[in-house]
Amino acid sequence: MKAFLGEGSFGVVTKCRDTKNNKTVAVKVNKSDPEILLQAKLEIFILEQLRRLDPDRCNIVEWNGYFLDGERICLNFELLDQSLSDYIGDRNNQGLPMREIRPILHQLANALFHLGSVGIVHADLKPVNIMVVNRSESQVRVKLIDFGITCNTSAVIPGDCVGTIGYCAPEIMLGTPYDEAIDMWSLGLVAVELATGVPLYPGEDDYDVLKFIIETQGQLPDHLLESGLYTDCYFIEDNHKEQLRDINTSANPSASEDDLQITEGTILGDHHVVEAFLGEGGFGLVTRCRDTKNNKTVAIKVNKSDPEILLQAKLEIFILEQLRRLDPDRCNIVEWNDYFLDGQRICLNFELLDQSLWDYIGDRNNRGLPMRELRPILHQLANALFHLGSVGIVHADLKPGNIMVVNRSESPVKVKLIDFGLACPASAVIPGDRVGTTGYCAPEVMLGTPYHEAIDMWSLGLVAVELATGVPLYPVEDDYDVLKFIIETQGQLPDHLLESGLYTDCYFIEDNYNKQRWTFKTQEQFQYETHYRSKETRYIKLKCLDDLEKLLKVWRGPENGQTLFVRLIKEMLALDANQRITPSEVLKHPFFHPGLSRRTPALT
Structure with missing residues (x-):
């Protein structure tokens, strides 16, 4: 870090030198506050979409990727010269001549055009979020920065308080549905500021901004006021007059309801x-x-x-x-x-779907499903993961509670994957991010190592075992117990996985003098350090995954495909994510051979 470039509620922006290539870059360091981390993840999602655009041709800042500093997410951008706000200030806020305004305004309109081409609303366009590339150039080039509250055009939330006071479009302040036109309003205000050197509507509160707009541009149209969530904060309705009148605000538009208070009939x-x-x-x-x-x-x-x-x-x-x-x-x-x-x-x-796979298994008294019923369900779930992968999405919370049976009376049963609350683009996963549900998380998630779509395959392997046995393989309350059961059933985790884990030290002790570099902490040591007492919660204890076939034969008798099923489970639950089977490979696996169900048990 060489200097501070700016700060905000999110954290700070710093000027840094990358010691690997000696380049100087701008690094946005987000605080580790949970809400700010979520906002940073959303920004990464947007920046990933913007990779489709050429940053120089489209007048947007070039993003180099992200990295972690402890629990802080750091976004790496090209270093630019100065903000448009400072550039205007350097002219003593006297404004720029038309010959200088024209190319700047054209470039900003070009940026909005290209954002619109990929369905993005910037939502916070203002002089400080516009950077001059190099002030010494004869024709100044500018780029749009800060995509922290940007969103997809098709996913804007009416009533969402985006933007900065004094640059927000009326529809934002009133809480009406909006689209990319809010950016054009902001650009219009930036254009005035370029020409005059000062903001047109420099208010401290939305009330003042609306007042200035009405005094300057006239009354807002009734259809806009009638659809606003916050119209009543600023206007009084009077059906005996031709217009709605303004009123001093006493309500807080951003106030939230703490309790759901929903009952039948709501x-x-x-x-x-x-x-x-x-x-x-x-x-x-x-x-x-x-x-x-x-x-x-x-x-x-x-x-x-x-x-x-x-x-x-x-x-x-x-x-x-x-x-x-x-x-x-x-x-x-x-x-x-x-x-x-x-x-x-x-x-x-x-x-609306019928019931969760969890309940479907429970309706069978948790005794598991025969291979002929399990096979189509597993195939459909592998198909879901294949298609998620085709659009670069990691589900990150696959479990029986997030799989729905469409109609339990159909045969074969059709299932669908639900709940994308923790899902993320595969290119934007955050190592160390605690995703998933305890007992279904892949080792790389628990250890805090870089991960990808293979975490869903691990979870699918555990779902498959649960379909066959009726009970979870690793039913636990804490990641320590999951890791303990994994090691007892599948063996020690590979060293390269442990060495790259942010949380490895929580569960393992490093010993450079032994052949096995990492030793799993004893229950006593873990309890001493964390006050958590390990519990034995397994319904079935396997010495190895091959024992699953013996168990199924005892519980259900010999069935066609049991050997192939266990072979598939072992490939799904590979400890090394890079060796784990992929969804497309699962779909081609011999376990799903069309003629398998007609074979005799002796041929499994």
């Missing part, structure tokens, strides 16, 4: 009547609703209005937008219909 949004509760979690509730517009029954995921949960919901919408490219029936993923707002809460609308 109307969510404008036309979704709650008929039943399907599930709940830290995010909020999943409800069964009837859409009064078309009388269809759907599943609505109601997210709490907590800021961190709202950010997580935005991330999920981002992923669901990517998945629109896939056919939900052909790809075995839940169909997403869209989202809507219920007050400050984001509600995700999905097709």
Whole structure:
């Protein structure tokens, strides 16, 4: 680090020298606060999309990637000269002549054009988020920076407080539905500031900005005011007059509702009547609703209005937008219909499915399924992972509770993958990010090493064992117990995996004098360090994965495909992610051979 370039609520921007190549770059260091980390993840998702654009031709900052500094996410950008705000200030805020404004404004319009071509709304365009590449050039070049609150055009949230006071479009302040036109409003204000040297609407509060707009540009149109979530904060409705009038704000537009307070009969949004509760979690509730517009029954995921949960919901919408490219029936993923707002809460609308795979297994008294029933389910889930991989998505929380049976009365049963709340682009996974559910996480997630789509294959392997036996292979409360059971069943984890783990020291002791460099901590030592007491919670204890075949033959008798099934499980649960079988390889595995179910048990 050579110097500080700026700071904000997210953290700081620093000027750094990369000791590997001696290049000087700008590094945005995000604080390790959970909400800021979520915002950083969302920014990475957007920056990954922007890789499709040429940064020089499209007038956007070049992103070099990200790295971790402890638990802080650091974004690496090209180093640019100075902000447009400082550039204007260097002219004593006297404004620029038309011959200088013209190319700058053209370049910024070009940036917005290219953002629009990939469906991106910047949402915070202002002079400090525009950088001059090199102030000494005769014709100044500029680039758009800071994609921290950027979003997909198709995933904007009405009422979302984006942008900076004084540069926000009226539709943002009023909480009406908006699109990429908000960036054009901001660009118009930047253009005025380029010409005059000072902001046109320099207010400290949205009330002042709206007041200045009305005094300068006239009354806002009624259709805009009528659809605003926050219109009542600034305007009084008077049906006896031709217009709505302004009023001093006393409400807080960003106030949130702490409790869901949803009961049967509650109307969510404008036309979704709650008929039943399907599930709940830290995010909020999943409800069964009837859409009064078309009388269809759907599943609505109601997210709490907590800021961190709202950010997580935005991330999920981002992923669901990517998945629109896939056919939900052909790809075995839940169909997403869209989202809507219920007050400050984001509600995700999905097709209604029958029951979770967890409940389906439970209905069989947790005795497992025969190979002939297990085979099509496993094939469909491998198909879902194959298609997720085709669009570069990692599910990151695959488990029986996140797999739905479409209709339990069908034969063979059809299943779909649900809940993309922790999903992320494969190119934007964060090593050390705690994703997934304890007992279904791959070793690389627990150890905090770099990971990719193979974590989903590990989880699918555990789901497959659960389908066959009716019980989880590694049912635990803490990652220590999972690692302990894995080592006892599958052997020691490879050294290269342990050496790269951010959390390896939590579970292992390094010993450079032994052939085995890492020793798993004893239960006593782990309890002394963490106060967690290890528990034996397994329903089945296998000395090795090959013992699974013996177990199945004892429990269910010989079945066609048991040997091939266990061979597949071993390939799914390879400790080294790079040796783990891929979804496309699973789909071609002999276990799914069309004639297998007609063979005799002797041929397994």
